[in-house]
Amino acid sequence: xxxxxxxxxxxxxxxxxxxxxxxxxxxxxxxxxxxxxxxxxxxxxxxxxxxxxxxxxxxxxxxxxxxxxxxxxxxxxxxxxxxxxxxxxxxxxxxxxxxxxxxxxxxxxxxxxxxxxxxxxxxxxxxxxxxxxxxxxxxxxxxxxxxxxxxxxxxxxxxxxxxxxxxxxxxxxxxxxxxxxx
Amino acid sequence: xxxxxxxxxxxxxxxxxxxxxxxxxxxxxxxxxxxxxxxxxxxxxxxxxxxxxxxxxxxxxxxxxxxxxxxxxxxxxxxxxxxxxxxxxxxxxxxxxxxxxxxxxxxxxxxxxxxxxxxxxxxxxxxxxxxxxxxxxxxxxxxxxxxxxxxxxxxxxxxxxxxxxxxxxxxxxxxxxxxxxx
DNA sequence: ACTCTAACTTGCCATTGACAAGATAGCCCT
DNA sequence: AGGGCTATCTTGTCAATGGCAAGTTAGAGT
Numbered sequence: 001x002x003x004x005x006x007x008x009x010x011x012x013x014x015x016x017x018x019x020x021x022x023x024x025x026x027x028x029x030x031x032x033x034x035x036x037x038x039x040x041x042x043x044x045x046x047x048x049x050x051x052x053x054x055x056x057x058x059x060x061x062x063x064x065x066x067x068x069x070x071x072x073x074x075x076x077x078x079x080x081x082x083x084x085x086x087x088x089x090x091x092x093x094x095x096x097x098x099x100x101x102x103x104x105x106x107x108x109x110x111x112x113x114x115x116x117x118x119x120x121x122x123x124x125x126x127x128x129x130x131x132x133x134x135x136x137x138x139x140x141x142x143x144x145x146x147x148x149x150x151x152x153x154x155x156x157x158x159x160x161x162x163x164x165x166x167x168x169x170x171x172x173x174x175x176x177x178x179x180x181x182x
Numbered sequence: 183x184x185x186x187x188x189x190x191x192x193x194x195x196x197x198x199x200x201x202x203x204x205x206x207x208x209x210x211x212x213x214x215x216x217x218x219x220x221x222x223x224x225x226x227x228x229x230x231x232x233x234x235x236x237x238x239x240x241x242x243x244x245x246x247x248x249x250x251x252x253x254x255x256x257x258x259x260x261x262x263x264x265x266x267x268x269x270x271x272x273x274x275x276x277x278x279x280x281x282x283x284x285x286x287x288x289x290x291x292x293x294x295x296x297x298x299x300x301x302x303x304x305x306x307x308x309x310x311x312x313x314x315x316x317x318x319x320x321x322x323x324x325x326x327x328x329x330x331x332x333x334x335x336x337x338x339x340x341x342x343x344x345x346x347x348x349x350x351x352x353x354x355x356x357x358x359x360x361x362x363x364x
Numbered sequence: 365a366c367t368c369t370a371a372c373t374t375g376c377c378a379t380t381g382a383c384a385a386g387a388t389a390g391c392c393c394t
Numbered sequence: 395a396g397g398g399c400t401a402t403c404t405t406g407t408c409a410a411t412g413g414c415a416a417g418t419t420a421g422a423g424t
Contacts, residue, residue, distance in 0.1 A: 028288035044404045103340040106210035144361040148326060151333025158285040179326040180362055226373045
């Protein structure tokens with residue numbers, strides 16, 4: 001996919017987002033620099049501003065993309081509640097950069113319409129995944145399920161978990177989620 | 183530890199840390215600037231470097247302080263497992279700035295001896311709190327418990343939780359934790 | 365009183381985000 | 395074919411930041 005047409009660049013917007021993901025995946029969100037992204041894309045230092053306005057604009061686009069990807073991942077998950085949870089963790093691990101931005105609203109404009117729409121959709125899918133297996137109050141169940149997968153994903157990404165958890169986050173997540181919903 | 187004598191400033195190190203907590207509590211970690219902290223403390227822009235070396239040094243000190251505070255909070259919690267979990271969430275909410283730095287190892291030197299010591303101690307207290315109530319494998323229980331409280335705290339801080347969860351994070355956390363360990 | 369050292373300052377540089385003004389290329393319309 | 399139109403990108407500039415180097419000062423130790 002992606003461009004081919006090369007005007008001044010062709011598909012700068014996508015190239016910048018891809019570069020941002022790449023940088024953040026290996027160096028964290030703090031290491032992100034618009035000028036660095038521009039250099040990687042081979043354009044001038046002010047080119048990104050045209051597509052995203054400012055840094056927050058770029059991260060807003062990235063967050064929207066992230067919520068859309070999350071919704072897709074949850075939609076493709078199996079029918080069991082556990083599958084939804086594992087998919088959540090899998091998304092966080094596979095799309096680390098997106099995930100880290102999505103839940104840091106001080107970095108972007110969380111009230112952006114596109115973000116709100118994608119986030120809402122992902123939220124619905126998440127709740128649907130839990131609703132299939134409601135033991136107590138569905139609210140409590142949903143909150144507990146979301147908390148446990150989000151916590152596990154966050155801890156995994158931050159490197160805080162001890163080595164004995166093993167190398168496979170999704171397998172470990174499955175075990176932990178099963179503890180909540182046996 | 184710590185001095186008190188007031189030379190050029192007296193207690194610059196503490197003043198800078200306090201200012202950093204204040205700034206981050208209202209504007210997030212991204213808004214932190216060493217020069218701004220220096221201005222707030224009424225010293226020159228290079229004064230912070232003497233105490234912390236660089237920005238990562240300041241955040242390292244803050245993380246160590248945070249893990250120590252967490253250990254203290256967990257130590258003061260009640261004997262029940264639920265109490266430990268609620269204390270964890272309470273710490274995150276009450277010491278938001280510390281919490282947000284602690285689990286973002288790309289911002290500081292996670293292998294700093296002081297950080298390692300304080301983190302180890304907090305980890306032990308957390309596992310102790312869970313061990314009192316082991317249903318299945320203690321490892322799985324500990325991981326599930328940590329995940330659920332960490333996830334809830336993180337989601338709360340990021341503002342991602344819907345309003346119907348209510349205004350009191352500790353009360354909501356108690357309900358959620360009870361779902362895991364009834 | 366003298367020295368010595370930690371604590372702080374002044375000065376500097378490269379990098380960054382943001383803005384303003386200009387250039388360029390493809391498109392549309394006649 | 396030609397003439398504008400607009401999105402896209404560039405060049406130039408500014409204030410702010412982190413970090414380094416060299417100098418200064420207060421106060422402790424002797």
